[in-house]
Amino acid sequence: MKIAVFGAGYVGLVTGACFADLGHDVVVRDIVEQRIDALRRGEVPIHEEGLVELIDRNRERLSFTTEVAEAVEGAEVVYVAVGTPPTYSGDADLSAVWTVVDELPVSDDRIVLAMKSTVPVGTGRTVRLRLDDRGLANVGYVSNPEFTAEGTAVRDFMHPDRIVIGAFEDGDGDVVERLHEGIDAPVIRADVASAEMIKLAANAALVTRISFINEIANVCEATGADVLKVAEGIGLDRRIGPSFLRAGIGFGGSCFPKDSLALKQLAANSGYNFQLLNAVIEVNELQKRRVVGKLERKLGPLRGKKIALLGLAFKPGTDDMREAPSLVLAGRLHAEGAEVSAWDPVADGSVMLDGVRIADSALEALDGADAAVLVTEWPELRDLDWSAAGSRMRNRLLVDGRNMLDPDELRALGFEYEGIGRA
Ligand SMILES: NC(=O)c1ccc[n+]([C@@H]2O[C@H](COP(=O)([O-])OP(=O)(O)OC[C@H]3O[C@@H](n4cnc5c(N)ncnc54)[C@H](O)[C@@H]3O)[C@@H](O)[C@H]2O)c1
Known part of the structure; x- marks a missing residue:
């Protein structure tokens, strides 16, 4: 399939390179020209194990651009992998996501907009409304959150614990599922809101464990126990x-x-x-x-x-x-x-x-x-x-x-x- 990936950051680059490795044609688009120029020269702007080799190996199926039109030309799936940093209030800043939604050109072909960025529950529904307002009813929407960890992202992408796909229309979910052919992992099909929540709940569960063991460690310090032994034991x-x-x-x-x-x-x-x-x-x-x-x-x-x-x-x-x-x-x-x-x-x-x-x-x-x-x-x-x-x-x-x-x-x-x- 032909895929466009918006965002050449930690997630976008790994996503693009891995999909190319699975045999798809991928164009990665970013707004930062120096980043795209560097990638075109063969320089990878982030440190991630195996990524340089993966990009190198898939040069024929992987290209980089700053142009929206060039990225989405003929694409069946457009991935959103832009940053969603916190705002002053702590809510996610979705301005880069909205820019991508608003930049999508009108086209007669059906395309699927797939969300890799981590977004609050309810974002998919709002994106759907915004697409409809723009007359883009033929753009499907799928939440396909990313669970890779930096440092092991390439391995995590190719060997995930699960692939989560939340769609409004089953056919759009099927397209995203087909993209992952070649990856051996359970696929969780869900509604969009639940897919969005799976990502947030997974990270909340992980940080809860970290803070839990850190508090146990602090009590160990106060009482003479050793948290390494305790962690092994539990x-x-x-x-x-x-x-x-x-x-x-x-x-x-x-x-x-x-x-x-x-x-x-x-x-x-x-x-x-x-x-x-x-x-x-x-x-x-x-x-x-x-x-x-x-x-x-x-x-x-x-x-x-x-x-x-x-x-x-x-x-x-x-x-x-x-x-x-x-x-x-x-x-x-x-x-x-x-x-x-x-x-x-x-x-x-x-x-x-x-x-x-x-x-x-x-x-x-x-x-x-x-x-x-x-x-x-x-x-x-x-x-x-x-x-x-x-x-x-x-x-x-x-x-x-x-x-x-x-x-x-x-x-x-x-x-x-x-x-x-x-x-
Ligand atoms: N970093 C991780 O390990 C990780 C893991 C899972 C999920 N996520 C989520 O994935 C998303 C991306 O994270 P990241 O770490 O890759 O961010 P990043 O900051 O490394 O990359 C985001 C990229 O998007 C680009 N961008 C901004 N607006 C754009 C536009 N309109 N079109 C194209 N590109 C645009 C930026 O220039 C930047 O290069 C976030 O929502 C994050 O929460 C990240």
């Missing part, structure tokens, strides 16, 4: 399962924070106070800030102290720093008067971090540091020569915000080791 219970039970300094990224806030506001706008989700969000905010308390307990006031942040991306395997805990940490440390240095193997901290010294290597970031905070669990940090690291620091204090390192090994190297919820 994760083996089949009713609970082991995933998303890793305690740390909280979740970030471009999806979890914004989608939980959007669901909270969606509920509030509908007259329901989603108390559990409110608490999950609050716990996460406090969790990021607890690191500063840990540093203060060891170092006293942080004014003039040198703190190194190791890892800036919100998780390993991506260069994405949107809503990353590193941003909150850097801001809080700065406010306390600390001097902050930072290193990440791929994320470019200089774009989002003011007043932070960005180092070329982890060891350089640690030069003269009074403490280090492991923020992102990059394998490079597990493999770091921690003995050399210690000798670069003024004071060997390490807060392992991801419980990645072995406390005994670090202590043997003379470090004072602080994990999250560890005995």
Whole structure:
């Protein structure tokens, strides 16, 4: 089939490249010219494992443009994969989605508009009305939310746990289902509102687990238990399962924070106070800030102290720093008067971090540091020569915000080791 994808970001590029790999002809459209020019030159503007190879392998079936007409010419399905960031009120900003809907040209052929962007429940219905107002009754609408995780997005797209398709017209849902032929996964057919809610509820369930285990970790710290053992012990219970039970300094990224806030506001706008989700969000905010308390307990006031942040991306395997805990940490440390240095193997901290010294290597970031905070669990940090690291620091204090390192090994190297919820 011929597909147009609007948005050449993390989701749009992976979607486009994967559909091309499944044998479809794909045109990806973005409004940022430099991005499209780079893609045409063969440069991939984001860090995502396997994406460069996938785009390379499918050059013949994959093209890039800034032109709407070029993208939708002959397309049977138009995917929307534009950003839906939070507005000041916490609701999702759908302005980019509306632009795409309004840009669709009138055509005699039936096309299906498929929503990959994460949108509030009810968006499909409003899009449907707007299409009808524009006389585009022959444009079908399907909600086909995306569940991929950055860092493993290509694998997640090709081997998903499920494919969710919500349609007003069964025939439009069938078209989107056919697009996925070659992917072995259960397909959930639903009404549009339920498909929209599946995406928001899935993310809410995941963040609830994260905040839950983080609170257990905090109680472990207060009582002398070890959250790693506790997570292992509860994760083996089949009713609970082991995933998303890793305690740390909280979740970030471009999806979890914004989608939980959007669901909270969606509920509030509908007259329901989603108390559990409110608490999950609050716990996460406090969790990021607890690191500063840990540093203060060891170092006293942080004014003039040198703190190194190791890892800036919100998780390993991506260069994405949107809503990353590193941003909150850097801001809080700065406010306390600390001097902050930072290193990440791929994320470019200089774009989002003011007043932070960005180092070329982890060891350089640690030069003269009074403490280090492991923020992102990059394998490079597990493999770091921690003995050399210690000798670069003024004071060997390490807060392992991801419980990645072995406390005994670090202590043997003379470090004072602080994990999250560890005995
Ligand atoms: N990032 C993820 O892992 C992930 C996972 C699941 C769902 N989502 C959802 O997918 C959507 C996209 O997320 P993302 O991370 O890819 O965002 P992104 O910011 O990386 O990419 C969005 C792209 O859309 C482009 N754009 C804006 N207006 C446009 C228009 N009118 N036509 C064409 N392109 C336009 C932007 O220039 C940008 O390149 C969001 O709703 C997000 O919540 C993201």
